[in-house]
Amino acid sequence: MPSEEVFILFQRLVQKKLGIYLSKQKRLMLGHRLAKRLAKTNIASFSHYYRYINSPENSAELELALELITTNETFFFREPQHFDFLEKHILPQLNPNKAFKVWSAASSTGEEAYSIAMLLSQHYQAPWSLCASDVNKSVINHAKKGIYQNERAKLLPQHYKESFCCKGIDEYQGYIRVKPALRQRINFFCFNLLDPMEGLGQFDVIFIRNVMIYFEDETRQAIINAISKRLSVNGYLFISHSETLHGLEHKFELIQPAIYRLQARCL
Known part of the structure; x- marks a missing residue:
């Protein structure tokens, strides 16, 4: 040490x-x-x-x-309340004639992004797109491959596993791999949250979970300021249950624990 x-x-x-x-x-x-x-x-x-x-x-x-x-370890459908809210409260109110855009802003090895993609593929018939980024190049490369130990999929519902994953054999015994059709739906890229975000476009939902706990308040404030400009009117922000926006200046309305909606007057 x-x-x-x-x-x-x-x-x-x-x-x-x-x-x-x-x-x-x-x-x-x-x-x-x-x-x-x-x-x-x-x-x-x-x-x-x-x-x-x-x-x-x-x-x-x-x-x-x-x-x-x-590098941080994660797993599929971590903090499942967020995915329930996305499915039951956000998706039903969307305009089916407008593409739905999501950003997993600290996607690590990709389990969060694939969880979102599985949910959208299963429950949303209108057009959608999903970007997933991380500062760590090696975890982005891992995410693109979509290969995971079974332990990472302990919360992955069986019907999702059957529909979107292949079971590993031989040297991949004990692993699953996300099927190519789903892997191709996600735009994985390397991105530092301290870099300018203007070129990323606008999103309806941003997941930025389990990363701001590693930043000091000044940096967290800068990230929240930048993130708010990437959200559409009344867009949703998901942080982890171990994080809070308390002490930061922002124009988000708390909807449920760790789920915020951007107030229209912020734009």
């Missing part, structure tokens, strides 16, 4: 590069995730590894280290 002083250096590096604040409780996690890279690069200490990744000629290793530090 890195010393407290070295952990602070990594903490500042991650915040500078990604805007993510690592609490001191993440020190053990950081050490565990980077230990293999130290062994791979034959570097004896975390302090030497820190200096190594900050050298311009080692930018590829820096990118890899940042990806390892910020």
Whole structure:
């Protein structure tokens, strides 16, 4: 495990590069995730590894280290109340003559995006599109492949599993893979939430769950300001139940826990 002083250096590096604040409780996690890279690069200490990744000629290793530090595990239909609300309250009130647009703004390895896509494919007959982004290139590549351990699908309803997934065999025993027809419906891309969002277009629903807990208030405020401009009139914002907009300036109306609607006067 890195010393407290070295952990602070990594903490500042991650915040500078990604805007993510690592609490001191993440020190053990950081050490565990980077230990293999130290062994791979034959570097004896975390302090030497820190200096190594900050050298311009080692930018590829820096990118890899940042990806390892910020990767988060998730699973299908996490926080199922959100998907129930989408199905039962949002979809029935939509204009079927207008395309419905959704953005999974911190999609990690893709389980959230595929959960949304399965629900829309099953319950919404009008045109829809789904974008899914993450700052971490490796998890986006994982998401595009759509291969997951069965443990990640523990909350995936059986009828969705049968309709949209294939069961792994041989070396993929214990895995499922999302079928190509559904994978092709999602636009996966790498995106940093601190970057300008103007080119992303407008969305009716934005999921940004389990990511703002890693940002400090100033950064969270900037992200919420930018996100609000990407939502259509009366668009919905989903955050995780472990997060809140409390203490931030915003024009969202709380509808249910962790579900907000943008008030029209904000636009």
